Amino acid sequence: MITTPDGLRGLAKRLHGTPILACDLEADSLHRYQEKVCLLQFSSPEFSALVDPLAVTDLSPLAPLMADPTILKVFHGADYDIRSLHREFGIEIHNLFDTMIASQFLGAKEVGLAAALKKRFGVELDKRFQKADWSRRPLPPEMLTYAAEDTSLLIDLYRQLAAELQAKGRLAWVEEECLFLTQVRVTVREKGPRFLRFKGAARFEPRVLAVLEELLAFRDEQARRLDRPPFKVLGNEPLAELAVKRPRGTAELAGIKGLSDNIIQRQGSGLLRAIAQGCAIPAAELPRFPLPSRPDRDPRKEARLKRLKEWREGKSRELEIDPGLLANNVLLEAMAGLATGAPVAPVIPRDWQRRLFADEVAELLG
Numbered sequence: 001m002i003t004t005p006d007g008l009r010g011l012a013k014r015l016h017g018t019p020i021l022a023c024d025l026e027a028d029s030l031h032r033y034q035e036k037v038c039l040l041q042f043s044s045p046e047f048s049a050l051v052d053p054l055a056v057t058d059l060s061p062l063a064p065l066m067a068d069p070t071i072l073k074v075f076h077g078a079d080y081d082i083r084s085l086h087r088e089f090g091i092e093i094h095n096l097f098d099t100m101i102a103s104q105f106l107g108a109k110e111v112g113l114a115a116a117l118k119k120r121f122g123v124e125l126d127k128r129f130q131k132a133d134w135s136r137r138p139l140p141p142e143m144l145t146y147a148a149e150d151t152s153l154l155i156d157l158y159r160q161l162a163a164e165l166q167a168k169g170r171l172a173w174v175e176e177e178c179l180f181l182t183q184v185r186v187t188v189r190e191k192g193p194r195f196l197r198f199k200g201a202a203r204f205e206p207r208v209l210a211v212l213e214e215l216l217a218f219r220d221e222q223a224r225r226l227d228r229p230p231f232k233v234l235g236n237e238p239l240a241e242l243a244v245k246r247p248r249g250t251a252e253l254a255g256i257k258g259l260s261d262n263i264i265q266r267q268g269s270g271l272l273r274a275i276a277q278g279c280a281i282p283a284a285e286l287p288r289f290p291l292p293s294r295p296d297r298d299p300r301k302e303a304r305l306k307r308l309k310e311w312r313e314g315k316s317r318e319l320e321i322d323p324g325l326l327a328n329n330v331l332l333e334a335m336a337g338l339a340t341g342a343p344v345a346p347v348i349p350r351d352w353q354r355r356l357f358a359d360e361v362a363e364l365l366g
Contacts, residue, residue: 001049001050001052002049002050002051002052003055004055005056008056008058008061009061011049011051012061012064012065015042015044016065018044018045018046019045019071020045020071020072020074021042021043021071022041022043022073022151022152022154022155023040023042023066023074023075023081023151023154024041024076024150024151025039025040025041025081025084025085026038026134028133028134028135030131030133030229030232031133031229031232032229033223033224033226033229033230034227035084036053036088037084037085038052038053038054038134038135039139039147040062041147041150041151042151043151043155048148048152050144050148053089054137059089060089062091063089063092067092067094068094068095069094069095072096072097072158073094073096073097074096074097074098074099074155075096075099075154076099076100076113076116076150076154076157077098077100077112077113078093078096078100078178078181079184082181083184083185084186086186087186094182096178096179096181096182097174097175098174098178099113099116099158099161100112100113101174101178101181102158102174104321104325105174105177105321105325106161106164106165106168106321107319107321117153117157120160121153121157123153125146125150126142126145126146128146129142129143129147176350176351176352193209193213194213194216194217194220195212195216196290198212198239199236202289202291204243204244204289206286206287206288207278207279207286208243208244209243209286209287209288210281210286211242211274211278211279212278213278213287214274214278215243215275216239217274218273219233219239222267222270234258234267237257238259241257241258242256242271242275243275243278246275246278246279247272248272248276249272250264250268298337302336304335304336304365305332305336307364307365308361308364308365309332312326312332315360326353327353331347334347335347335348335365336365340365343362344358344362344365345358
């Protein structure tokens with residue numbers, strides 16, 4: 001367990017030159033308003049180490065290591081990890097192998113790490129800690145053991161998966177997907193009404209949206225104050241019901257599903273105030289949910305898209321991989337919209353996809 005700057009520098013020096021490094025991290029997104037990385041796990045072929053970023057806040061000694069193209073970094077489900085490491089520490093990952101992506105390209109039905117380790121090594125991870133609060137200190141021994149186990153077998157898993165991919169001629173596919181994955185970053189959320197990010201809000205009338213916006217603002221304020229995720233302050237279902245029914249008194253709050261006596265006692269007055277504020281907005285100023293414009297129907301494109309989806313289903317069965325992995329709907333739409341006789345390859349983003357099916361699709365589209 002690395003908890004000092006000297007220890008971190010020593011770890012980075014010890015890992016310098018290793019050909020392969022298994023990596024993972026744990027965060028507290030289920031327990032805090034603003035999530036943060038709480039633990040990093042590393043395994044080389046010789047040893048494993050845990051780094052405590054709450055104790056060692058400057059992780060710059062790790063940056064050259066993670067960016068070193070001569071060291072293969074093995075993750076399982078790396079998307080969140082890559083975004084988090086870059087957002088919090090400016091760390092970039094070069095030369096990545098994602099064992100979850102590898103499992104998908106081998107047609108695995110269950111691609112979680114626990115499923116892979118159980119299937120291939122007979123190891124069962126302790127699921128108690130998958131949603132644990134990793135910001136707690138000190139971490140109990142059983143949580144440290146769980147964290148270390150997350151990476152201790154990743155290198156062996158990589159070797160098995162890479163060999164199977166090589167045998168199927170798909171290793172280059174996964175390597176290309178992993179190269180694209182290293183470039184993902186946290187996106188800055190656009191400013192605007194909160195209800196735009198509320199599932200199901202598009203069906204609400206303007207007055208309901210106005211009340212919902214005030215309720216969402218109240219919940220966010222409470223979540224920030226309590227340092228808890230908004231969904232743990234109040235769920236979306238009671239918020240939607242409050243916005244639709246718009247109770248005016250504490251007695252009416254008791255009829256809302258999901259509002260316990262404790263919530264009503266602590267937050268009832270704030271909820272009623274938010275509802276009243278939404279109800280007070282003049283009719284001329286009520287918000288409306290922006291509906292996307294519907295493009296004119298194009299029977300030719302629709303017919304081509306149908307043929308492409310049928311082709312994708314057959315091709316994915318032949319390869320025994322998920323249809324969306326072979327070609328997602330965005331790509332199918334782009335190919336269906338091409339002019340007759342236009343080259344297909346330019347709209348296909350991956351080299352492996354172009355080599356695999358560009359000519360086949362071109363012939364299909366005529």
